Structures are given as C-alpha cells and as structure tokens.
Amino acid sequence: MKAIVLGGSSGIGRAIAESLRTIDCDVIAASRKDIDTSNLASVKRFIKKHKETDILVLNTGGPVPKQFSQVTEKDWQKYHNQLFLGFCILLQKLKVRNGGYIFAITSGVIREPNPRLVISSAYRLAFTAVFKLASKDLSSKNISCVNIAPGPINTDRMRELVGDLDEFAKSLPMRRVGEPREIGDFVAAIVKNRIKYLSGVTINFDGANSNFVL
Amino acid sequence: MKAIVLGGSSGIGRAIAESLRTIDCDVIAASRKDIDTSNLASVKRFIKKHKETDILVLNTGGPVPKQFSQVTEKDWQKYHNQLFLGFCILLQKLKVRNGGYIFAITSGVIREPNPRLVISSAYRLAFTAVFKLASKDLSSKNISCVNIAPGPINTDRMRELVGDLDEFAKSLPMRRVGEPREIGDFVAAIVKNRIKYLSGVTINFDGANSNFVL
Amino acid sequence: MKAIVLGGSSGIGRAIAESLRTIDCDVIAASRKDIDTSNLASVKRFIKKHKETDILVLNTGGPVPKQFSQVTEKDWQKYHNQLFLGFCILLQKLKVRNGGYIFAITSGVIREPNPRLVISSAYRLAFTAVFKLASKDLSSKNISCVNIAPGPINTDRMRELVGDLDEFAKSLPMRRVGEPREIGDFVAAIVKNRIKYLSGVTINFDGANSNFVL
Amino acid sequence: MKAIVLGGSSGIGRAIAESLRTIDCDVIAASRKDIDTSNLASVKRFIKKHKETDILVLNTGGPVPKQFSQVTEKDWQKYHNQLFLGFCILLQKLKVRNGGYIFAITSGVIREPNPRLVISSAYRLAFTAVFKLASKDLSSKNISCVNIAPGPINTDRMRELVGDLDEFAKSLPMRRVGEPREIGDFVAAIVKNRIKYLSGVTINFDGANSNFVL
Numbered sequence: 001m002k003a004i005v006l007g008g009s010s011g012i013g014r015a016i017a018e019s020l021r022t023i024d025c026d027v028i029a030a031s032r033k034d035i036d037t038s039n040l041a042s043v044k045r046f047i048k049k050h051k052e053t054d055i056l057v058l059n060t061g062g063p064v065p066k067q068f069s070q071v072t073e074k075d076w077q078k079y080h081n082q083l084f085l086g087f088c089i090l091l092q093k094l095k096v097r098n099g100g101y102i103f104a105i106t107s108g109v110i111r112e113p114n115p116r117l118v119i120s121s122a123y124r125l126a127f128t129a130v131f132k133l134a135s136k137d138l139s140s141k142n143i144s145c146v147n148i149a150p151g152p153i154n155t156d157r158m159r160e161l162v163g164d165l166d167e168f169a170k171s172l173p174m175r176r177v178g179e180p181r182e183i184g185d186f187v188a189a190i191v192k193n194r195i196k197y198l199s200g201v202t203i204n205f206d207g208a209n210s211n212f213v214l
Numbered sequence: 215m216k217a218i219v220l221g222g223s224s225g226i227g228r229a230i231a232e233s234l235r236t237i238d239c240d241v242i243a244a245s246r247k248d249i250d251t252s253n254l255a256s257v258k259r260f261i262k263k264h265k266e267t268d269i270l271v272l273n274t275g276g277p278v279p280k281q282f283s284q285v286t287e288k289d290w291q292k293y294h295n296q297l298f299l300g301f302c303i304l305l306q307k308l309k310v311r312n313g314g315y316i317f318a319i320t321s322g323v324i325r326e327p328n329p330r331l332v333i334s335s336a337y338r339l340a341f342t343a344v345f346k347l348a349s350k351d352l353s354s355k356n357i358s359c360v361n362i363a364p365g366p367i368n369t370d371r372m373r374e375l376v377g378d379l380d381e382f383a384k385s386l387p388m389r390r391v392g393e394p395r396e397i398g399d400f401v402a403a404i405v406k407n408r409i410k411y412l413s414g415v416t417i418n419f420d421g422a423n424s425n426f427v428l
Numbered sequence: 429m430k431a432i433v434l435g436g437s438s439g440i441g442r443a444i445a446e447s448l449r450t451i452d453c454d455v456i457a458a459s460r461k462d463i464d465t466s467n468l469a470s471v472k473r474f475i476k477k478h479k480e481t482d483i484l485v486l487n488t489g490g491p492v493p494k495q496f497s498q499v500t501e502k503d504w505q506k507y508h509n510q511l512f513l514g515f516c517i518l519l520q521k522l523k524v525r526n527g528g529y530i531f532a533i534t535s536g537v538i539r540e541p542n543p544r545l546v547i548s549s550a551y552r553l554a555f556t557a558v559f560k561l562a563s564k565d566l567s568s569k570n571i572s573c574v575n576i577a578p579g580p581i582n583t584d585r586m587r588e589l590v591g592d593l594d595e596f597a598k599s600l601p602m603r604r605v606g607e608p609r610e611i612g613d614f615v616a617a618i619v620k621n622r623i624k625y626l627s628g629v630t631i632n633f634d635g636a637n638s639n640f641v642l
Numbered sequence: 643m644k645a646i647v648l649g650g651s652s653g654i655g656r657a658i659a660e661s662l663r664t665i666d667c668d669v670i671a672a673s674r675k676d677i678d679t680s681n682l683a684s685v686k687r688f689i690k691k692h693k694e695t696d697i698l699v700l701n702t703g704g705p706v707p708k709q710f711s712q713v714t715e716k717d718w719q720k721y722h723n724q725l726f727l728g729f730c731i732l733l734q735k736l737k738v739r740n741g742g743y744i745f746a747i748t749s750g751v752i753r754e755p756n757p758r759l760v761i762s763s764a765y766r767l768a769f770t771a772v773f774k775l776a777s778k779d780l781s782s783k784n785i786s787c788v789n790i791a792p793g794p795i796n797t798d799r800m801r802e803l804v805g806d807l808d809e810f811a812k813s814l815p816m817r818r819v820g821e822p823r824e825i826g827d828f829v830a831a832i833v834k835n836r837i838k839y840l841s842g843v844t845i846n847f848d849g850a851n852s853n854f855v856l
Contacts, residue, residue, distance in 0.1 A: 040287065068347055069306060073254065076299055084336070085290055092283060111856060112639045113343045115350065122298070125641065126340035128856055129327045133282055135850040136329065139815035145850065153839075173781035178839035186840065189831035197793075197820035198828065200850030208777040208787065208842030211540045212640040213553065214753060214770055325642060326853045339855065342642055349636040353601035359636065365625075387567035392625035400626065403617035411579075411606035412614065414636030422563040422573065422628030425754045426854040427767065428539060428556055468715065496775055497734060501682065504727055512764070513718055520711060541771045543778065550726070554768035557755045561710055564757065 001191070003027045003055035004094075006035060011155035012105055012180045013059040019184030023192040025055065037086030038078050044089070052095035055191060058087045059105040061157060062124075065116035075119060083123035084130075091134050098141045099196075103187055104131050108151040108206050116161070128202060135200035144199040146190065151206020152177040174207040215405070217241045217269035218308075220249060225369035226319055226394045227273040233398030237406040239269065251300030252292050258303070266309035269405060272301045273319040275371060276338075279330035289333060297337035298344075305348050312355045313410075317401055318345050322365040322420050330375075342416060349414035358413040360404065365420020366391040388421040429619070431455045431483035432522075434463060439583035440533055440608045441487040447612030451620040453483065465514030466506050472517070480523035483619060486515045487533040489585055490552075493544035503547060511551035512558075519562050526569045527624075531615055532559050536579040536634050544589075556630060563628035572627040574618065579634020580605040602635040643833070645669045645697035646736075648677060653797035654747055654822045655701040661826030665834040667697065679728030680720050686731070694737035697833060700729045701747040703799055704766075707758035717761060725765035726772075733776050740783045741838075745829055746773050750793040750848050758803070770844060777842035786841040788832065793848020794819040816849040 003020045007013035008029025017029035028034075028050065035046040037060050063079050087104070096102055106124040113121035128147055135145035152158055154165065154177045162168040169176050183205055190198060204210055217234045221227035222243025231243035242248075242264065249260040251274050277293050301318070310316055320338040327335035342361055349359035366372055368379065368391045376382040383390050397419055404412060418424055431448045435441035436457025445457035456462075456478065463474040465488050491507050515532070524530055534552040541549035556575055563573035580586055582593065582605045590596040597604050611633055618626060632638055645662045649655035650671025659671035670676075670692065677688040679702050705721050729746070738744055748766040755763035770789055777787035794800055796807065796819045804810040811818050825847055832840060846852055 068302075068344065068351065071302075071306075073299070073303070076302065080294055080299075084340075085287070085294075088282075088285075088290065089287070092285075110343075111641055113347050113641050115347050118344060118347050121343040121347065121641070122340040125343050125856075126298075126336040129324075129335040129339050130282065130332060132855050133327050133329050133332050133335065136815045137282065139850045140817065142816065147856075151839075173778045173842070174784065174839065175782065182837050182839045185835040186832070186837050189835050189837070190828070193827040193831050195824050195828050195831070197795075197816065197824045197849045198845070198847055199816070200848065200852065201846045202856040203840070203845055204843045205840055206842065207839045208781045210842065213539055213541050213549070213774050214767075214789075214844040325855055327855050335855070339642075346641050350601045353636045354603065356602065361642075367625075387564045388570065388625065388627070389568065396623050396625045399621040400618070400623050403621050403623070404614070407613040407617050409610050409614050409617070411581075411602065411610045411635045412631070412633055413602070414634065414638065415632045416642040417626070417631055418629045419626055420628065421625045422567045424628065427560050427753055427755050427763070428553075428575075428630040496730075496772065496779065499730075499734075501727070501731070504730065508722055508727075512768075513715070513722075516710075516713075516718065517715070520713075538771075541775050543775050546772060546775050549771040549775065550768040553771050554726075554764040557752075557763040557767050558710065558760060561755050561757050561760050561763065565710065 001054040004053045005057040007059040015180030015184035019188035038082035043086045054100040057103045062120040068118045079119045102145045104147045147202040149204045151209045215268040218267045219271040221273040229394030229398035233402035252296035257300045268314040271317045276334040282332045293333045316359045318361045361416040363418045365423045429482040432481045433485040435487040443608030443612035447616035466510035471514045482528040485531045490548040496546045507547045530573045532575045575630040577632045579637045643696040646695045647699040649701040657822030657826035661830035680724035685728045696742040699745045704762040710760045721761045744787045746789045748791045789844040793851045
C-alpha cells in the first residue's frame with residue numbers, strides 16, 4: 001500500500017512513517033519542503049504530483065504559543081491555511097483509493113482548548129468537524145477516517161511548549177510523556193489488521209491526562 | 215445598559231434586540247449595512263465607531279447550503295471571515311465594559327455537524343473554542359460569555375434550509391420549531407437578573423431535538 | 429403554578445424555592461424529612477401525597493468525599509438510590525402537568541469527573557442520560573427539561589469539599605464561587621418568561637471554570 | 643500474558659478472546675456460568691478464584707429493550723449490578739498486574755442515548771465515569787484503560803435489536819455492520835504493540851455512524 005505522511009520528517013509524523021514502513025507500506029514522508037500546508041499553491045502542486053494514495057496522514061506542526069489578545073490577523077490567516085484549509089483541499093482533491101485510510105493528527109486541545117494555543121485549539125477543532133463529515137461520505141468507498149488527538153508526546157514541539165520535559169512529566173498520570181512511536185505503531189496496527197469499522201472517531205492519545213468524561 | 219446586537223435586523227438577532235429593549239437596554243441593532251463580518255474593513259470601521267458596550271451579541275447568518283465537495287476556496291475564505299475572524303477581531307478590539315455580557319449565537323451544528331452546513335459546522339465550532347478561552351480571560355472583569363447554539367428556529371434561514379416548515383416541525387420532539395422571541399427573552403432574562411456565574415458555557419437551544427447526552 | 433423543590437431546605441434548592449416564590453409560584457420546598465431519595469419507600473410516599481405539579485426540581489446533596497478504592501458496596505447502593513433511582517421513580521410517577529418544567533440539579537462532575545466524588549460523577553451522569561431521553565418523551569406534553577450542572581457554588585457542601593472557600597475562590601476564573609441565588613434566579617427567569625424551547629440540555633453553571641470546549 | 647475476557651462465550655467478547663489467543667495470550671473466556679455480573683456473589687467468587695491477570699476485558703450483554711416508562715425497579719437493580727456495580731467491584735478487587743490493560747466494552751449509547759436502551763445508556767455511562775477516574779489511578783502502575791463503545795456490530799444482540807440486519811445495514815454509512823473480529827483485532831493490536839499511552843479514552847467503534855463531532 002502507498003502511504004503519504006505529511007509532516008513526515010520529524011516527531012509524530014516521522015514515527016508514523018517509520019511504523020508504516022515496518023508493515024511494508026510504500027511511504028512518502030513529506031517534509032515542509034515537499035508540502036507547506038500554509039501555502040495553498042504548495043498544497044496544489046503536491047496534489048498534482050502525487051495524485052492518489054491508499055493511506056493519507058494529515059499532520060503538521062502548530063504555531064508558536066500566543067495568548068488570544070496577541071494573535072494578529074496575519075497569524076489567523078496563516079494558520080487557517082496550515083491547520084485547516086490546506087487539509088480541506090487535500091481531502092477534496094487528493095484521491096484516496098477505495099478501502100484506504102485517512103488519519104488526521106490533531107491535538108488534545110480540540111477538546112480542552114489551551115489559552116497559549118488558541119489558534120490550534122480553534123482550527124484543529126474546525127477541521128475535526130470537516131473530518132467527521134468526510135468520514136461519512138468516504139464510508140461508501142470503505143475509506144476509514146481516524147482522528148488522533150495527541151496529548152503530551154515526546155517531540156521538539158512539546159519541549160518548546162513546556163520547557164523541562166522531565167519536570168513536566170512528573171505532573172502527568174503516567175509520569176512520562178508519550179512516545180511518537182506509540183502513535184506510529186497504533187496507526188500501523190490499524191492498517192495492518194484491516195480494522196475498517198473504526199471511522200469517524202476522535203481518539204485522544206494522552207496517557208489518561210485529559211479530564212472530560214467522554 | 216448599552217447593547218450591540220449584530221445581525222440585529224432580522225431573525226434571532228432582531229428578537230434579541232427587541233427583548234433587550236423591553237428591559238431598558240439602549241440597543242444598537244446592527245444590520246449588514248452597519249457591519250458585514252465577512253469584510254474585515256467593515257468590522258474595523260464598526261469598532262472605531264462604536265468603541266464600547268455593556269452587552270455584545272455576536273450573531274450572523276450562515277452560508278447557502280453546500281456539500282463539502284462543492285465548497286470552494288473562496289467560500290472558505292469568505293465564511294472564515296464572516297463566522298470566525300470577524301468575531302475574533304470584535305472580541306479583541308471592541309471594549310466590553312466590566313460587568314458586561316457577551317453572547318455568541320452559533321448553531322446546533324457545532325455539536326452535530328450537518329453535511330449541508332459543513333462551513334458553519336467548522337467555523338462556528340472554531341469560534342466556540344476561542345469564545346471558551348475568552349470567557350476565562352474576561353472573567354477577571356466580571357464579563358459573562360454565553361454561547362447559545364440554536365436548533366430549529368422559526369426564521370427565514372430555517373425555511374431556506376428545510377422548505378416546508380410545518381411539515382418539518384412534525385418530525386421534532388416538540389412538534390414545532392422554536393421562536394426567535396424565546397431566545398431573545400432568554401438572553402434578556404440573564405441580563406435583567408444579573409446572572410453572572412453562567413459563563414464559558416455552550417447552551418443548546420433546540421427543543422430536545424439533539425441526540426448527544428451532554 | 430405549583431412547584432416542588434427537592435432538597436429545598438438549604439443551599440441551591442432553597443435558593444430555587446425562594447426565587448420561584450418571587451414569581452408567584454406556590455412552592456413546596458421539600459426537606460429530607462419530607463422525602464429522602466435514598467429511601468425508595470419515602471419517595472413513593474411523597475409521590476402518593478403530592479401527586480402532581482407544574483414545576484419539579486430534582487435536587488439532592490451528594491455523599492461524603494471518597495476515593496474509588498474506598499467506596500463500599502453499601503455506599504454504591506445508597507447513592508444509587510439517592511442520586512439516580514429515586515429521581516427515576518419521580519420522573520416515572522409524579523405527574524408533571526402539560527406545559528410544565530423539570531429541572532435537574534446535577535453537578536459539573538458529570539462532565540469532568542472528580543476522583544473524590546466518584547459516586548456523584550457516576551450516578552449523576554447516569555441520571556443525565558435518563559433525563560435526556562425523558563426530555564424527548566415529555567416534549568409532546570410541552571414539558572421542558574433542563575439539567576443544570578453547577579460548578580463551585582457558595583453552599584455548606586462546597587465548604588465541606590474545599591475547606592477555606594475564600595482561599596479556593598482565588599483559583600477560580602471569576603475569583604469567587606457562584607451564589608445559590610444566581611441559579612435560583614436563572615430557574616425562575618426561565619419559568620417566568622415561558623422559555624419552553626430550552627429542553628434536553630445540560631447547562632454548566634460554573635463561572636467559566638470548566639475546561640472542555642463543549 | 644494472561645487475559646480474562648468476560649462475556650467471552652459469544653459476540654464481541656468471544657472475538658476478543660480469539661484475537662488475544664492469536665497473539666499468544668493465555669485467555670480465560672468467561673461465560674455467564676463462570677461469572678454473572680448481575681450477581682455480586684458470583685462476581686466475588688470469580689475474583690477469589692482468579693485473583694489476578696494482565697489483561698481484563700469488562701464485557702457483558704445488555705437488557706431486553708424497554709421504554710423508560712416500562713422499566714421496573716427490579717430492572718434497574720438488576721442492571722445496576724450487571725452493567726455497573728459488578729464491574730466496579732472487579733476494578734476494585736481483581737488485581738491487574740503492572741503494565742497490564744483493562745478494556746471496557748460499553749456501547750455507542752453512552753454518547754447518544756437510545757430510548758429503547760435507557761438502562762444501558764445510563765449505567766454504561768455511569769461506568770464510563772468510574773473507568774475514566776480509574777484510568778488515572780492505574781496510570782502509576784502503567785496499566786492502560788481503554789473504553790470501546792461499539793456501534794452496530796454483527797452479533798445476536800444486534801439482530802435482536804434491529805430485526806433484519808441486512809435491511810438495517812443499508813441505512814449505515816458503510817452499508818454494513820461491524821464485525822466482532824474487528825474489535826477483537828483492535829484490542830489485540832493494542833496489546834501486541836505495547837501501546838500504553840492510549841489510556842483514559844473512550845473510542846467509538848461505529849463505522850462513522852454517530853453524529854456528534856467529538
């Protein structure tokens with residue numbers, strides 16, 4: 001199977017690419033050079049080049065932390081593209097073959113919005129609504145759509161957000177952050193086992209760290 | 215108290231304006247001529263002109279129904295402004311006085327996204343995240359933020375969406391759509407009774423029509 | 429209109445009873461002597477005595493805080509009656525007249541379960557499911573069902589839970605706990621203004637203190 | 643690893659037992675003869691006999707469909723044990739070894755309560771709150787707790803609920819019900835891949851059939 005993993009050069013994206021390779025997927029781990037979802041022209045070039053796939057992983061980094069009062073119009077516009085509109089265009093125009101999978105890697109902030117991550121909280125949540133609706137449409141092609149909302153994971157991004165990761169980890173239920181590989185292996189396991197009926201769902205992946213009941 | 219009601223010339227907005235007048239608010243019922251939230255320059259002119267208020271009602275109509283596959287980049291951009299970014303700028307720059315209220319009139323589609331209303335489902339939900347975060351910030355000024363998510367209400371919009379309103383009503387638990395006045399009176403009752411601790415909450419207003427548990 | 433308020437002798441229940449009296453309801457503020465929902469025989473006697481009402485407020489205190497590991501079978505059984513089954517029997521057998529209202533006073537722990545309040549978190553949430561379903565059934569009689577989930581409110585119960593209320597209040601977004609009167613006035617305002625289309629909804633009443641998006 | 647699967651003689655439970663065997667777990671597929679969670683004495687005998695495990699799957703059938711108005715006190719009491727209290731006692735007293743897993747198989751009705759399944763909707767949701775809290779406690783032992791909420795799955799139960807399964811399937815997004823094996827393989831894949839950071843989460847498994855956004 002062919003897989004395209006956006007944001008595939010580091011962090012969670014890279015881990016997913018690596019795990020998919022272990023189950024013999026032919027993986028294109030796209031870096032920002034290959035596709036910059038904040039730039040719609042770049043998104044369209046990417047679609048024209050790659051045309052179709054069996055597995056699509058929608059994944060991208062988030063913005064520098066900012067309080068709501070400091071977010072500029074330019075910030076909104078940029079991340080509207082990066083976290084929402086670029087993904088919508090990919091969903092509309094990059095063909096996923098029948099029986100395929102689409103994974104969206106969003107964030108735990110879609111359920112518990114974070115004041116420093118207001119941009120991500122808003123746009124990743126907006127995309128979650130689109131992705132939920134798309135999951136219904138794509139069901140007729142037996143394409144499964146799974147939204148994974150990571151909590152604290154061991155990435156450069158997390159270090160940027162919390163500073164001392166070891167100190168931060170003590171506050172977590174599992175006394176550690178998650179490993180990107182766990183998400184990668186989770187994604188690969190779903191594909192490998194042909195689990196298709198898992199679709200239209202958002203799965204928090206946070207080591208029991210969130211506080212809402214469901 | 216001074217109140218600014220956006221989308222105040224018809225439907226739910228007008229009903230809120232009318233109800234607030236009955237409790238002696240000095241109401242500016244802004245029409246699209248006064249402020250068009252899809253046009254950020256118009257939003258900024260409005261802010262410059264009106265400067266501050268005690269009560270702000272963020273309300274605007276939604277787009278023509280469209281399936282996800284048919285939504286164009288231009289549609290996304292326009293309604294990103296109209297349903298999200300214009301409201302964010304108002305939240306950032308229009309001063310709400312201490313002890314005031316902000317009401318956001320969103321839609322039931324923020325919890326149960328609707329395939330024909332994918333644009334509203336996404337951007338109104340994005341704004342819900344911003345509004346939740348803003349409610350925390352604004353608490354220190356004793357400003358209460360209430361998100362009202364209407365279900366089927368007796369407006370021109372609803373007629374446009376469902377066609378025969380009487381026929382549609384038979385499918386609803388209450389055998390009727392809601393009246394705009396009910397939402398108007400609900401808003402006015404909160405203000406009149408100085409109910410301040412109701413903040414940071416999304417209230418579905420749908421006559422028991424939604425199906426999620428909470 | 430006739431109103432029956434359970435747990436009406438103190439705290440939120442008393443405040444609701446008082447607010448309903450200001451709008452000329454004929455209020456029965458039932459104390460635990462009148463009805464003890466942990467005792468189903470007491471519930472049935474109460475139903476036999478009072479038969480019907482226009483407004484029913486389902487309200488009762490919660491158990492002493494306990495960690496999950498310490499909850500005994502007897503605790504579960506008692507509070508299953510008090511927080512769930514007694515209310516179910518009231519919903520089934522106490523007649524609420526056409527056009528009436530039922531308010532359930534639950535708790536913010538139904539969305540964000542609290543480790544010290546595991547019993548309340550579970551059974552109040554269970555009742556929320558029943559109440560949601562009942563709201564649909566009762567819509568045909570124009571009876572509105574509103575679930576109010578209070579956050580930190582100025583009651584003896586809250587003092588028991590947090591100790592120093594003033595110190596605790598500093599941690600809250602509004603720098604204060606809510607007043608029972610705010611909930612009382614909210615309930616009375618809904619009734620007085622004949623707001624009927626608000627039904628089947630859970631309204632967190634917590635001064636922007638909760639962290640989930642919706 | 644040792645696994646105990648309740649309700650393991652048919653349907654989803656049996657499928658989980660079978661999938662776990664393929665990854666070399668030593669599986670006890672308990673039938674109702676072995677443990678009847680509606681009978682607390684039976685639960686305690688089972689605990690005494692089996693003492694501890696690495697993997698525990700909390701799974702049981704639901705009651706015959708009934709409208710709320712028809713549910714008797716005896717029904718509530720029985721299913722309070724079967725769907726809630728028996729599981730709580732197992733969580734409290736059956737030792738799960740460090741690094742283990744607990745899966746709760748609940749139902750899609752915990753998010754979208756079903757009028758014919760009011761008992762399940764209530765008690766399975768109550769257990770979801772307990773399980774969420776337990777997931778935090780158990781994190782310190784590196785035990786992962788995953789709540790799987792199946793939608794329409796190809797079981798005897800589903801046939802009992804909907805009658806003609808083929809006809810019903812046409813109304814579903816995927817035009818089919820899910821297969822028990824998909825859930826079994828999903829559970830086994832999590833265990834086999836040592837995915838531990840997936841904990842404290844409820845995963846709807848419904849082929850894009852549910853309508854809430856998250």
